[in-house]
Amino acid sequence: MSAIAGIVAINTFREAVRDRVLYNLIVFALMMIGASILVGEISIGIDRLVIINLGLSAISIFGLVMAIFIGVGLVYKEMEKRTLYSVLAKPVRRWEFLVGKFGGLLLTLAVNTLFMTLGLAAALFYVSRQFLRTDATILVAIYFILLELALVTAFALFFSCFSSPMLSTLFTLGIYVAGFFSADIRGIGTVTRSPAMQAAARVISYLLPNFRNFNIISAASHGDAIPFSLICQNTAYAALYVALVLIAASSIFSGRNLK
Amino acid sequence: MSGRSRRRILWISLAAIAALFIAIGFLQMRIEAEIRTAAQQREELLLRSGPLLKRLSLGYDALLGDIYWTRTVQYFGGRVGNPGEKFELLWPLLDVTTTLDPKFIVAYRFGAIFLSEPMPMGAGRSDLAVELVKRGVQANPNSWELSSDLGFLYYWHLKDYEKASAAYLQGSKIPNAPTWMKMMAAQVAEKGNSFSNSLAIWTELYDSTQDAKVKKNAFVHLQSLRALQDTLELDQLAQQYHQQNGRYPASMKELYDRGLLQGIPRDPAGFPYTLGTDGKAELDPNSPIILPKPSEGPSQ
Amino acid sequence: MSTPAIEIEGLTKDYPVGFWRPRLRRSLDHLTLRVEDGEIFGFLGPNGAGKTTTLKVLMSIIYPTSGTARVRGKSIDDVRMHREIGYLPEQPYFYDYLTARELLEYYARLFGFGAADRRERVTRFLERVGLADAGDLQLRKFSKGMLQRVGIAQAILHDPQVIFLDEPMSGLDPVGRREVRDLIYDLKREGRTVFFSTHILSDAEMLCDRVAVLVGGKLQGVGAPAEIVSMQVYAMEILFETQVGRTLPNSLANSATQIGGRYRAEVPEEQLYPALEELRSCGARILSVTPLRPTLEDYFFKLIASNKTVPQPEEAVSR
Numbered sequence: 005m006s007a008i009a010g011i012v013a014i015n016t017f018r019e020a021v022r023d024r025v026l027y028n029l030i031v032f033a034l035m036m037i038g039a040s041i042l043v044g045e046i047s048i049g050i051d052r053l054v055i056i057n058l059g060l061s062a063i064s065i066f067g068l069v070m071a072i073f074i075g076v077g078l079v080y081k082e083m084e085k086r087t088l089y090s091v092l093a094k095p096v097r098r099w100e101f102l103v104g105k106f107g108g109l110l111l112t113l114a115v116n117t118l119f120m121t122l123g124l125a126a127a128l129f130y131v132s133r134q135f136l137r138t139d140a141t142i143l144v145a146i147y148f149i150l151l152e153l154a155l156v157t158a159f160a161l162f163f164s165c166f167s168s169p170m171l172s173t174l175f176t177l178g179i180y181v182a183g184f185f186s187a188d189i190r191g192i193g194t195v196t197r198s199p200a201m202q203a204a205a206r207v208i209s210y211l212l213p214n215f216r217n218f219n220i221i222s223a224a225s226h227g228d229a230i231p232f233s234l235i236c237q238n239t240a241y242a243a244l245y246v247a248l249v250l251i252a253a254s255s256i257f258s259g260r261n262l263k
Numbered sequence: 264m265s266g267r268s269r270r271r272i273l274w275i276s277l278a279a280i281a282a283l284f285i286a287i288g289f290l291q292m293r294i295e296a297e298i299r300t301a302a303q304q305r306e307e308l309l310l311r312s313g314p315l316l317k318r319l320s321l322g323y324d325a326l327l328g329d330i331y332w333t334r335t336v337q338y339f340g341g342r343v344g345n346p347g348e349k350f351e352l353l354w355p356l357l358d359v360t361t362t363l364d365p366k367f368i369v370a371y372r373f374g375a376i377f378l379s380e381p382m383p384m385g386a387g388r389s390d391l392a393v394e395l396v397k398r399g400v401q402a403n404p405n406s407w408e409l410s411s412d413l414g415f416l417y418y419w420h421l422k423d424y425e426k427a428s429a430a431y432l433q434g435s436k437i438p439n440a441p442t443w444m445k446m447m448a449a450q451v452a453e454k455g456n457s458f459s460n461s462l463a464i465w466t467e468l469y470d471s472t473q474d475a476k477v478k479k480n481a482f483v484h485l486q487s488l489r490a491l492q493d494t495l496e497l498d499q500l501a502q503q504y505h506q507q508n509g510r511y512p513a514s515m516k517e518l519y520d521r522g523l524l525q526g527i528p529r530d531p532a533g534f535p536y537t538l539g540t541d542g543k544a545e546l547d548p549n550s551p552i553i554l555p556k557p558s559e560g561p562s563q
Numbered sequence: 564m565s566t567p568a569i570e571i572e573g574l575t576k577d578y579p580v581g582f583w584r585p586r587l588r589r590s591l592d593h594l595t596l597r598v599e600d601g602e603i604f605g606f607l608g609p610n611g612a613g614k615t616t617t618l619k620v621l622m623s624i625i626y627p628t629s630g631t632a633r634v635r636g637k638s639i640d641d642v643r644m645h646r647e648i649g650y651l652p653e654q655p656y657f658y659d660y661l662t663a664r665e666l667l668e669y670y671a672r673l674f675g676f677g678a679a680d681r682r683e684r685v686t687r688f689l690e691r692v693g694l695a696d697a698g699d700l701q702l703r704k705f706s707k708g709m710l711q712r713v714g715i716a717q718a719i720l721h722d723p724q725v726i727f728l729d730e731p732m733s734g735l736d737p738v739g740r741r742e743v744r745d746l747i748y749d750l751k752r753e754g755r756t757v758f759f760s761t762h763i764l765s766d767a768e769m770l771c772d773r774v775a776v777l778v779g780g781k782l783q784g785v786g787a788p789a790e791i792v793s794m795q796v797y798a799m800e801i802l803f804e805t806q807v808g809r810t811l812p813n814s815l816a817n818s819a820t821q822i823g824g825r826y827r828a829e830v831p832e833e834q835l836y837p838a839l840e841e842l843r844s845c846g847a848r849i850l851s852v853t854p855l856r857p858t859l860e861d862y863f864f865k866l867i868a869s870n871k872t873v874p875q876p877e878e879a880v881s882r
Contacts, residue, residue, distance in 0.1 A: 011672045015658075022660040086656040090717060093622045093650035094673045095642050191333035194340070210288040217294050234297045241290050248283040255276040259269060261625040268640070 008096050009104040016108020017115075020074060025112065028066055029119050035062060036127040043131055051131045056225040059124035060145050064221070066120070067113055067153045068180070074112070075160025076172035078105045083262055092262075099254040106161050106250060113153050121146055138227030144235060145224040151242035152218035156180060158249035159213075165257045183213035213245055313362025320363065328364030335360055335370070339377060339476075343384060350386040353378060357395060361402075368406055369474060371399030375412040376468075376477050379420045384480070389420035408471055410434025411444060415464050418451060428452040443467060458492055483552075486531040490552045493528065497536055497544030500524065504542070511542030566636045568725050568756035569598035569621075574630035576616055576780075590616050592780040593630065598758055598773075600724075603751050605771035605788075606760035607859070609867065613780040614760040615653050618729050622650055634725055646674065649718035653729040655710050659703035663694055663713050666702060667720060674721045688716040693742065707734040715746065726750060728759035732766055744770060764859040774859075776866065783866055788859060797857065798829045802850040803842055812841040825850065 020026075039058050043051045079102070082088040091101065124142070129135065159179050163172035182189075186209045193205025217238055220230060320327040335356040342348045357374040361367055377385040378392035393416050399409045411434050417427035428451040435444035443463070450460050465488065469481035500523050504512045507521070515538060518524045529535050534547035546552055574594040579585035591613045598604045608614050619625045621632055623639055637644035657666050664685055671681040689698050692712040697705070705713065711734055718726055731747075732740045747757050747770055761767055767774050768788045776783040803826050805811060811819060811826070815838065819828040826847075830838045835852070842849060 007675070008673060011669070015669055019658065019660055086652065086654070087658055089619075089622070089624055089652040090650065090655065090657065090670070090714070091673070092624055093645060093648070093652075094670060095645040096673055097642050185330065188330045188333055191337045192329075195333055195336055207288075210291050211284055214291055214294070217291075217298070231297065234294070237290060237294045237297060241287065241294060244283055244287050244290065248280055248287070251276050251279055251283075255273060258272070259626075262619075 006097075006100045006103065008100040009107060012096075012101055012104025013107030013111060016078070016105050017111045020109070020112040025070065025074065026116060026119075028070065029116065029123075032062060032066060032120050033123050036123050040127045040130050052128065053225045055124070055127050055131050056142060057221060059120075059127060060142065060149070060221045060224060063117060063120045063124070063146060064149050064152070064219075067117060067149060068156060070116065071109065071113060071153045071156045072160050072173055072176050072180075074109055075157045076164050076169045076176060078109060078161050079164040079257065080167075080169055080172070086263065088262060098258045102161065102165075102254055102257055103250060106157060106246075109157050109161070110154055113157065114150060117146060117150060117153075136227065138229075141220070141224040141227055141230055144230045145220050147235075148218040148220055148238060151238055152215055155213055155215070155242055155245055155249070158246045158253070162249050162253040162256075165253050165260070179213065180215060183215045186210075186212040186214050187216065214241075217241060313359045316359055317363055324363040328360050328367055331356060331360040331363060332367065332370055335373070346383055348383045350377075350382075353386045354388065354391045354395075361395065361398060365398075365402035368399065368403060368409065371396055371403075371409055372412055372472060372477065373474060375409075375416060376480055379416055380480065389416060392416055393421070405437060405439075407434045407437040407440035407444065410437065410440075411467065411471070414444075414447070414451070415468060418456075418460070418464060422456065424451050424455040441467075458488065461488055484555075486552050487555050490530045490546060491554050493530060493536065494544040494546070494554065497528065497538075498542070501538065501542035501544065511540075512538055514538055565600055567597050568600045568602070568635060569596070569604075569758060570633045571596040571617075571621075572631050574617065574620060574632060575628045576613075576620060576625070577628045590780050591620070591627070594777070594780075594782055596775055596782065596785065598756060600756055601751065601754055602772045603747060603757045603770050604759075605767035605774035606758060606777065607762065607764065607767055607774050607863075608760075608777035609762060609863075612777040614777055615729055616780075617777070618650070618653075618727055618760060621727065646721070647724045649721070649723040649726040651711075651714045651718045651726075651728045651731055653733070655714035657702050657710065657713060657717075660701065662699050662701050663689065663705070663716075664698040666713065667717055670717050671720060676721070684720050688720045692716045692746075708736065708739050711735060711739070715743070719750070723755070725756045725758065728757065730761055731759055732761060732763060740766070764863060768859050776863070778866060796832060796854040798855045799832055799835045800851075800853045800855050801828045801830065801835075801838065801842070802826070802853075803828075804848045804850060806846045806848075809846050811847075812845050814838065814841060829855065 036055075036059060039055060043054050082091075088101075092098070121143075125135075128139070156176065160172060160176045163175045167175065189205050189212070190209035193202045193209070196202060196205070220228075223230065316327065317324045335353070338352055338356060339350065342350065353374075357370055357378070360370045361374075364370075374395040375392050378395060379385060379387075379389040381387045393413070396409055396413045396416060399406070400413060403409055410430050414427045414430035414434065417423045417430055421427075428448045431444050431448035431451060434440055435442075435448060447460070447463060447467075450457075450463070454460060462485065465481050465485045469478055469485060472478050472481065500518055501511055504518060504521060504523060512518050512521075515524065515527050515536060518538075519527065527535050530546055530550055530552055532550050532552050534550035534552075536544050537547060539545045546554065572595055574591055575589065576591040577587040577589050580588045594613075594617060606614050606617065616625070620627050621634070621639055632639045634644050635647050637647075658669075661669065667685040667688065668681055671684055676684065686695075686698075689695050692715050694709065694712050694716070697709060702710070702713065711731070715728075715731065718728070728747075731743050735743065744766070747759070750757050771788060773785065773787050775785045804824060805826065810816075815826075815828050815830075818830075819826045821827075828838070832854075839849065839852075
C-alpha cells in the first residue's frame with residue numbers, strides 16, 4: 005500500500021506501547037492464573053471448557069475495550085494537541101495518515117492478542133497437560149476476534165475524526181450493540197404488522213455490522229471444526245466493511261479544516 | 264483543496280460506499296446460511312438459565328425478554344412442519360422469556376398451545392406446557408385467559424377433567440372473566456369429554472387469542488372436531504341403512520336415494536365425505552382436514 | 564523571470580461564527596502576494612491580522628474559501644509540494660512521548676530518507692540548532708525554547724527550498740533570538756527562501772528584503788522596509804547631562820524628558836546647532852546626537868489608527 009501509512013502505523017504502535025497500554029496483559033495473566041487454579045477445584049471434565057470460554061471471552065472483551073478507548077482518541081488527540089500540524093506539512097496525504105493510525109492500533113491489538121493467546125495456551129496446558137487437534141478451532145476463534153476488533157477499531161477511528169472521545173465511545177458502543185443484535189432486529193421486524201417496517205428491519209439487519217458472525221467461542225470450547233468457507237467469508241466481510249468505514253472516515257477527515 | 268476535485272472525490276467515495284454496502288449485504292446472507300448449516304448439528308442456546316440471564320441483564324430484563332420472544336417466534340416459525348422436528352429449544356426459550364418478563368402473557372399462551380401440540384406441529388410436551396401456564400397463572404392473577412388455557416390443557420391433553428374444571432372455576436372468579444367459564448367448569452365436571460365441551464373450548468380459544476398462529480391452530484382443531492362429529496353421524500346413518508337393507512351403503516348417493524340424507528354432505532373444508540367398505544364414513548383424500556386421533560378426541 | 568517561490572492569488576478565508584445562525588467572519592480578504600526566490604520575506608501584522616491563517620492555508624491545514632496559491636510552481640493542493648517546503652508552526656506541538664532524535668527520525672522517514680541518511684541528518688541538524696546534548700531526552704521534558712529549536716530543526720532537515728516560519732522568535736530569550744536571526748541569514752546564504760511572520764517589527768526591519776503588512780485580513784502594503792517608511796529624518800535627538808546646580812536652558816526646559824540623571828530632547832533638524840550652543844553655554848555635557856527616522860512601528864501605529872480596526876483575536880475561534 006503506502007509507505008507513509010506504514011511509517012505512521014509504526015509510530016502509532018510506539019505511542020501505544022509508551023502509553024503503557026500493554027500493561028493490561030498483567031491483568032489478563034493474573035486472571036488466567038486464578039482461573040487455572042480455581043478450575044482444578046471445581047470439577048473434572050469441564051476444566052478445558054471453562055478455560056477456553058473464559059480465555060476467549062477475556063481476549064474478546066479486553067480487545068474491545070482497548071480498541072474503543074484508544075480508537076476514539078486516535079485522530080481527536082492529534083487534532084486537539086495540534087501535533088498534526090507539523091505532520092501534515094510533510095508530504096503526507098490525509099488518508100495515508102488515517103490508514104496509518106488504523107494500522108498502528110490494529111498492530112497493537114494483534115500484539116496484545118498474541119501475548120494473551122500464549123497465556124491461554126499456557127493455562128490450557130497447565131490444566132489438561134495436553135493439546136488436542138481440535139484446539140485449532142481456538143486459533144480460528146482468535147483470528148475471528150481480531151477481525152471483529154479491526155472492524156470496531158475502524159468505527160472508533162471514524163468517529164474520532166469528528167467527535168469528542170466521550171461521544172465517540174457512545175457511538176462506537178452503540179454501533180457494536182446494534183450490530184450485535186442485528187439478527188434480533190430482523191426478528192422484531194417479523195412480528196410487526198406493517199410490511200414496510202418488516203422490510204426496513206430486514207434491510208437494516210443485513211447492512212448493520214453483524215458482529216455475531218465472529219463469535220465462535222462455544223464452537224471452540226467444544227472443538228467443532230470450522231468450515232474453511234466461513235473463514236474466507238468472514239475475512240471478506242471484515243475487509244469490505246473496514247474498507248467502507250475507512251473510506252467514509254477519509255472523506256470526512258480530508259475535508260476538515262483543522263483548528 | 265479545490266472545490267471541483269474535492270466534489271469529485273466525494274462522489275466517488277459515496278459510490279464506493281454504496282457498492283460496498285451492497286456487497287456486504289449479500290455476503291452477510293451467505294455467512295448466515297453458512298453458520299446455519301454448521302450449527303444444525305447441535306442446537307445451542309448459550310444461556311438457558313432464566314434467573315442468571317435476569318441478573319446479567321442489569322435491569323433491562325423486559326427488553327431482553329422481548330428479544331428472546333422474537334427469537335422464540337423465529338425459532339418456531341422456521342421449523343414448524345419440518346418432519347421429525349422436536350422443537351427442543353422451544354421450552355428453554357419460553358422459560359427464559361417468561362422468567363425475564365413474568366408478565367409476558369402472550370408467551371405463556373403460545374407455549375400452552377405449541378408446547379402441548381403433538382409433533383411435528385409442536386413439541387408434544389403437555390407436561391411442560393402445564394408447568395409454564397401454572398407459572399403464568401401465579402404471576403398474573405388477573406389473567407383469566409391463562410386460567411382458561413390451563414383448563415384447556417387439562418381437558419384436551421391430560422384428560423384430567425377434575426383439574427380442568429377446577430381451573431375453569433378459578434378463572435371464572437377473576438373480575439372481567441367471561442360468563443362461559445363458569446358454565447364450562449360445570450359442564451366439564453358433569454360430562455367430562457364431550458363434543459359440546461370440546462367445541463366450546465376450542466371456539467373460546469379461537470376467539471380470545473390475538474396470535475395468528477394460535478388462531479390458525481384452533482381453527483384446524485375446530486374443523487377436525489366438526490368433521491369427526493359428521494363422520495360419527497354418518498356412521499350412524501350407515502348403520503341404519505344396514506339394518507334396513509342388510510348391507511352397508513356403497514356411496515353417499517345410496518343414502519341420499521334412500522332419503523336418509525338431504526344432500527351429499529361436505530366436510531368443513533368443502534370436500535365431500537365418502538364411504539369406506541364397512542360403512543365407515545371417511546374424509547375425501549384431497550381434504551386438508553385430519554381427524555383427531557382416538558386418544559385426542561372426545562368419545563361422545 | 565524565474566518561477567516565484569510563493570504566489571498567492573485572491574486568497575480568502577471566511578469563518579462561520581455563532582451557533583444558531585452562523586454569520587461569516589472574514590479573516591483573510593483576497594490576499595494577493597508574490598515572493599521571489601531567495602528572498603527573506605517578512606509577513607507583518609498585529610495579532611489577529613490573519614498571518615497564521617495564511618500559513619495554515621498554505622500548509623493545507625485549513626482550506627481557503629476562495630483563491631489559489633502556488634509554491635515553486637506547484638499548487639498547494641499537490642502533496643508533492645510539501646517535499647520542498649519546511650514549516651514551523653506558531654506554537655510547536657510535538658509528540659511528547661518521543662525523544663528529539665526519534666521525532667526528527669520519524670519526520671525524516673516521512674520524507675523517504677534511507678536509514679544512514681536519516682541518522683546523519685538528524686545528528687547534523689540537532690547540532691545546528693544547538694540541541695546536540697538533548698537528543699535523547701523526551702520532548703515532554705523540553706522547555707519552550709528547546710521546543711522551538713526542535714521545531715526549526717524539523718523544518719529544515721530535508722533541505723527545503725522554501726521555509727515558512729510562524730513567529731519564530733516567540734518565546735526565545737535574546738540569545739535564542741540572535742541564533743534564529745543568524746539561522747535565517749544562513750538559509751538565505753544557501754539560496755533558500757524564508758517566509759516568516761512576526762509582530763516584532765525591529766526584527767523584520769533588520770532581516771527582511773521585503774515585507775508585507777496585513778491588518779484585519781487585508782494586505783496594506785508590500786515592499787522593502789525602507790520603501791514602506793520614508794527615509795526622511797524628521798527630528799534630531801540629543802542626550803545630555805546637566806552640571807550639579809545648573810539649570811536647563813529655557814528653550815529645552817519644557818520639551819526635555821528626564822531619565823535618571825540624564826535628559827533627552829527632540830529638536831527639529833534646523834534647530835540642532837542653536838540647541839547645542841545653548842546646552843554648551845549651560846555647561847551641560849552632550850552624550851549623543853542621533854537623527855530620528857520613522858520606524859516600521861510608527862508606520863504600523865499610523866496604519867492601525869487610520870484603519871480604525873480593532874485587531875480581532877484571530878485565534879479565538881480556533882484555539
